[in-house]
Amino acid sequence: xxxxxxxxxxxxxxxxxxxxxxxxxxxxxxxxxxxxxxxxxxxxxxxxxxxxxxxxxxxxxxxxxxxxxxxxxxxxxxxxxxxxxxxxxxxxxxxxxxxxxxxxxxxxxxxxxxxxxxxxxxxxxxxxxxxxxxxxxxxxxxxxxxxxxxxxxxxxxxxxxxxxxxxxxxxxxxxxxxxxxxxxxxxxxxxxxxxxxxxxxxxxxxxxxxxxxxxxxxxxxxxxxxxxxxxxxxxxxxxxxxxxxxxxxxxxxxxxxxxxxxxxxxxxxxxxxxxxxxxxxxxxxxxxxxxxxxxxxxxxxxxxxxxxxxxxxxxxxxxxxxxxxxxxxxxxxxxxxxxxxxxxxxxxxxxxxxxxxxxxxxxxxxxxxxxxxxxxxxxxxxxxxxxxxxxxxxxxxxxxxxxxxxxxxxxxxxxxxxxxxxxxxxxxxxxxxxxxxxxxxxxxxxxxxxxxxxxxxxxxxxxxxxxxxxxxxxxxxxxxxxxxxxxxxxxxxxxxxxxxxxxxxxxxxxxxxxxxxxxxxxxxxxxxxxxxxxxxxxxxxxxxxxxxxxxxxxxxxxxxxxxxxxxxxxxxxxxxxxxxxxxxxxxxxxxxxxxxxxxxxxxxxxxxxxxxxxxxxxxxxx
Numbered sequence: 001x002x003x004x005x006x007x008x009x010x011x012x013x014x015x016x017x018x019x020x021x022x023x024x025x026x027x028x029x030x031x032x033x034x035x036x037x038x039x040x041x042x043x044x045x046x047x048x049x050x051x052x053x054x055x056x057x058x059x060x061x062x063x064x065x066x067x068x069x070x071x072x073x074x075x076x077x078x079x080x081x082x083x084x085x086x087x088x089x090x091x092x093x094x095x096x097x098x099x100x101x102x103x104x105x106x107x108x109x110x111x112x113x114x115x116x117x118x119x120x121x122x123x124x125x126x127x128x129x130x131x132x133x134x135x136x137x138x139x140x141x142x143x144x145x146x147x148x149x150x151x152x153x154x155x156x157x158x159x160x161x162x163x164x165x166x167x168x169x170x171x172x173x174x175x176x177x178x179x180x181x182x183x184x185x186x187x188x189x190x191x192x193x194x195x196x197x198x199x200x201x202x203x204x205x206x207x208x209x210x211x212x213x214x215x216x217x218x219x220x221x222x223x224x225x226x227x228x229x230x231x232x233x234x235x236x237x238x239x240x241x242x243x244x245x246x247x248x249x250x251x252x253x254x255x256x257x258x259x260x261x262x263x264x265x266x267x268x269x270x271x272x273x274x275x276x277x278x279x280x281x282x283x284x285x286x287x288x289x290x291x292x293x294x295x296x297x298x299x300x301x302x303x304x305x306x307x308x309x310x311x312x313x314x315x316x317x318x319x320x321x322x323x324x325x326x327x328x329x330x331x332x333x334x335x336x337x338x339x340x341x342x343x344x345x346x347x348x349x350x351x352x353x354x355x356x357x358x359x360x361x362x363x364x365x366x367x368x369x370x371x372x373x374x375x376x377x378x379x380x381x382x383x384x385x386x387x388x389x390x391x392x393x394x395x396x397x398x399x400x401x402x403x404x405x406x407x408x409x410x411x412x413x414x415x416x417x418x419x420x421x422x423x424x425x426x427x428x429x430x431x432x433x434x435x436x437x438x439x440x441x442x443x444x445x446x447x448x449x450x451x452x453x454x455x456x457x458x459x460x461x462x463x464x465x466x467x468x469x470x471x472x473x474x475x476x477x478x479x480x481x482x483x484x485x486x487x488x489x490x491x492x493x494x495x496x497x498x499x500x501x502x503x504x505x506x507x508x509x510x511x512x513x514x515x516x517x518x519x520x521x522x523x524x525x526x527x528x529x530x531x532x533x534x535x536x537x538x539x540x541x542x543x544x545x546x547x548x549x550x551x552x553x554x555x556x557x558x559x560x561x562x563x564x565x566x567x568x569x570x571x572x573x574x575x576x577x578x579x580x581x582x583x584x585x586x587x588x589x590x591x592x593x594x595x596x597x598x599x600x601x602x603x604x605x606x607x608x609x610x611x612x613x614x615x616x617x618x619x620x621x622x
Contacts (some may be wrong), residue, residue, distance in 0.1 A: 003162065005308045005360075006153060006156065007360065007539060008098075008131050008133045008152065009098055009100040009317050009361075010104075010287050010452070010562070011023065011098075011099060011100045012024045012025075012435065013100075013108065016379075018547065020033050021069060022519055023173060026173040026174075026177045026178050028178070029071075030068045030071075030229055031071060032229070032238055032352075033070075036112070036113075036115075037071055037075050038226075038405050039226075040076070041079070042226045042227075043201055043226070044072055044075075044076075044169040044201050045075065045076065045079055046201075047199075047202075047223070047232060047589040048167040048169070048200070048201045048234075048403045049199065050079065050167065051080065051085075051086065053167070054087040054219045055087070055198070056087075056088070057087040058088050058089065058165060059087055059090070059606060060090055060091070060166050060167075061091040061092070061164055061166050062076060062091070062092045062165075062166065063092075063093050063166045063167070063169070063182055063193065064094040064095070064107060064168075065091065065094075065095050065171060065186070065592075066094075066095065066100070066154075066171050066172040066173070066181060067096040067149060069100065069108055069109060070103065070105070070109065070121070071109075071172060073092055073124070073147060074120050074124070077145060078116060078117055080145070088144065089145070089605075089607075090146075091145075091148070091607050091608050092148065092161070092608075093147075093150065093163045094149055095152075095157055095158065095161075096155065097153045099149070100123060105124075107123055107313045108127075109125065110122070110567075111123075121427035123140055124140075124278050125365070126139075127139075129149065129320070130363050130366040131151065131363045132362060132366060133151055133308075134152065134313060135148055135149070135150055135157075135317070135612060136149045136151065136320065137163070137321075137598070138324075140398055143272055143273070145530075146607060146608065148161075148163075148608040148610065154215065155185070155237050155560075156179060158189040160612035160613050160615055161193065161608065161609075161613070162193070162196050162608065163193045163608035163609070164193065165166055165193045165195060165201050166197075166198055166199070167197050167198065167200075167201075168190055168198065168201070169202075169369045170182075170200060170202035171203070172587055175206055182208070183210045184215060184216060187212050187213055187216035188216050189330045189484045191216050191242070193218050194243065195243065195245065195460065196239075196242035196243060196346055197236065197237060198237045198242055199231070199234065199235065200218060200235040201232065201233070201235075202233050202234075203229060203233075204233060205222060205229075205230075205231045205232055205233050206390075209233065210449060214235075216239050217233035217237060218236065219235060220233060220234075220235040221233070221234050235288040235455070245606060250573040251533070252275065252443040252444055253276040253278070254275050254276070254278070255278050255280065255429065255440050255444070255445045255446070256277060256280070256441070256446045256448055256581075257281070257431060257445065257447050257448060258447070258448035258452075258453075258583075259280070259283055259284055259400065260283075260292070260411065260450065261292070261589040261593045262446070262448040262449075262450065262583060262593060263403040263446070263448040263449070264279070264406050265405065265582075265593030265595075266448055266502040266582050266591075266593075266600055266601075267279050267405065267408070267597070268406075268408055269325070269594065269596075269600065270595060270597065270600065270601050271409075271410035271476070273601050275410065275604075276410050276412075277410060277413070278411075278412050278414060279411060279417045280415075280417075281413075281449070282416065282417045284415045285415045287401035288402060289398070289400065289401075289403040290405075292398035292401065292402060294353070294556045295398045295399055295479070295507040295508060295509070296394070296481060296507065296556070296592055297398075297502075297504065297592060298395075298397075298501075298591070299396075299499055300319055300323075300393065300395075300396055300496070300591055301319065301342070301391065301393045301495060301591075302315045302321050302367075302393075303317075304357075304360065304362070304388070305356075306352065306359075308360060308392055308518055310567065312621070313612075314592075314595075314615055314618070315613055316566065317595055317610065317615070318591035318592050319591055321594040321598055322324075322335070322396075322400055322590060322591065323394065323510040323596075324596065325594040325598070326381065330403075331400065332400040332504075333397070333400045333401050333403065333404030333405075334481040335394040335396040336389075337392065338388040338491065338493060338502050339378070339391050339393045339470070339492045340388075340389070340393025340492060340494075340495055340496055341378060341383070341388070341389055341495070342378055342387045342388040343375070343383040343385050343387040343389070345381060345387060345493065346495070350385070350568050356557070357388075367388055367389065369386060369387075369389070370389045370439075370560055371386040372385055372386050374386075374535045374619070375389070379490040379491055379492050379494055380488075380492075381494075383494070383540065395501050395504075395582075396590050397427060398434050402562060402589075414439075416439045416440070417434075418443070419433055420436075420460075421447075421456065421460050421579070421614075423442065423461075423576065423578075427441045427443070428441075428442055428443035428444065428578055429442055429444070429445040429579065444553040445576045445579055445580065446577060448580070448581075448583055448596075449583070450474075450561035450583055450584075451472055451473070451474045451559070451583075456472055457469070457573075457581070458470075460576060462531075462575055462576065463576060466544040466574060466621055467622075468621065469569055469584070469621050470520065471563060472548055472563050473561070473563075474518075474562075474583055475515060475516050475560045475586075475587075476478070476515040476520070476522075476559055477514050477515060477520035477555065477557075477558065478511070478512065478513050478521075478524070478528075478529050478557040478558065479509050479510065479512050479555055479556050479557075480509070480511065480535070481507050481554040481555050481556070482507065482508050482509070482510060482511055482535070483507055484503055484506045484508065485506075486546075487539060487546055489502055489503035489508035490502060490539070494539070495538075497537060497538075498510065498511060498512065498534025498535060498537070500535050500538050508536035510546075510589070511531055511618050513530055514560075514587075515533065520558050521557045521558060521614075523555040523557045527555070527557075528555065529543075531554050532546045532547055560586050560587050560589075561583060561584050562584055562586035565586070565618075566586055567618055567619050568582075568585050568596065569581050569619060569620075570579075570582050570592070570596045570619045570620075571616065572598055572600075581621045582596040595610065598610050599611060
């Protein structure tokens with residue numbers, strides 16, 4: 001098991017004799033008897049001088065060290081939405097070592113909070129994520145309010161979080177029962193995230209806590225308390241400390257080079273944040289979704305590993321962002337959340353997988369083991385082994401998805417191929433064709449054209465060598481399309497050695513092949529034969545039945561770009577301000593596309609980032 005892994009232990013509902021929610025782990029109440037919302041208003045909002053401090057600002061960020069039942073968040077949300085002079089956007093990042101399940105959260109909140117907070121609580125409960133360790137980003141108010149939940153111990157996750165914070169709600173359990181929430185190391189991490197002038201409010205008034213805040217860099221005061229609490233603590237970051245930063249203006253336009261899944265995912269995430277985006281690709285001469293024309297279906301599926309490694313955590317985050325971002329799309333662009341069964345026919349490997357599930361302790365509503373009988377019933381076809389059931393597995397239609405993403409009103413698509421980029425201090429970046437003619441310009445540019453990104457970056461002056469990125473390679477691959485006339489498709493994504501997807505319009509997709517050093521990328525009879533064997537094994541049919549169900553031209557072929565560690569390359573080029581990369585997605589373009597867009601968009605707009613810092617480092621251009 002990785003040294004960094006922490007199994008998540010959910011909170012359990014308990015109440016004291018007065019009926020106040022109580023932590024069974026720490027033996028302390030979640031809020032005073034005189035009321036959670038009143039405490040939020042009097043201690044945390046008033047103590048941080050809210051709502052006055054967010055007024056007329058583009059964005060405002062709050063960090064809470066103990067989310068608990070979410071009462072402080074609900075009070076903050078209600079105060080913000082009720083203020084006509086509120087900031088345009090509000091971001092909240094909150095830590096919670098022992099989160100409640102959705103059912104327990106509902107049972108407490110819906111019976112304790114009054115209207116109008118109850119209506120907000122209902123939205124929070126509906127959006128509540130599965131109890132998986134790491135960061136979970138939720139959106140409300142059309143994306144103008146974000147809540148980034150950090151599930152795990154604050155001692156570890158405070159080091160991993162990235163945010164530009166204006167106000168802190170220190171709301172952990174009492175220092176005597178939960179000292180990790182009040183350490184000087186934690187206060188140091190808060191200062192790392194703090195904007196200039198950041199404030200702190202907390203009910204805790206012990207001398208040790210006040211001295212810790214002071215030593216970290218805050219000017220600390222005691223002010224009158226409420227409800228029997230004589231004093232509370234407030235603080236302001238010392239002058240000269242904190243980030244002197246402002247978000248990238250929404251009107252700052254962006255050029256995205258590449259009109260496939262990578263480019264479309266980035267463009268859509270930026271457009272939803274108010275940026276005007278130009279997407280450039282020569283393939284647009286054949287239509288918006290031409291990069292995946294004929295690619296009728298593909299899978300979006302998370303993975304797990306024994307030690308919850310980097311790739312597994314990135315996959316989990318990417319699938320969650322895709323589910324969150326794309327389920328609101330209409331028609332065939334909306335992925336089908338059908339679930340995935342990853343078959344594990346080998347008994348030794350099955351034992352390892354089941355042991356991993358026990359050690360990881362992931363919630364059963366996200367992943368669990370299915371025996372062969374249950375897997376067969378769920379899939380709608382007989383399978384010979386058990387496997388892992390991922391409830392969030394999805395079937396997407398890439399061409400329809402790309403067309404929908406690129407149809408956003410703030411996105412303009414143009415036919416063209418950039419051969420070079422140059423920095424212009426007046427306008428940002430200029431993309432030029434092979435003759436040196438300017439094609440398009442923008443304040444920010446995102447290079448998202450797969451393996452061609454290496455050549456494009458190589459001609460940008462002043463860029464340092466990046467060995468991993470420059471060693472990017474291409475793989476050709478194909479999928480096959482089958483008619484249900486002879487073979488019935490599964491009702492889920494069925495994976496193992498190859499994969500098979502649920503049908504749409506009486507046809508279904510199976511895959512796939514991987515050809516390194518291929519000179520061409522095309523559908524071939526040899527590719528069909530290889531895929532037929534894989535799909536036949538999954539569906540328990542003879543390959544000849546699949547051969548009768550597919551014609552030689554029924555399929556799709558495309559290139560994949562990857563680097564040695566098979567992780568995507570996403571992030572900014574430090575020595576070239578305004579230049580970003582989003583490429584090397586390999587065979588998981590659908591898993592990374594939305595996540596990459598939100599990483600770039602959140603960084604540009606000074607929002608809390610949706611990934612831990614160690615994960616961001618693992619995918620940064622290098």
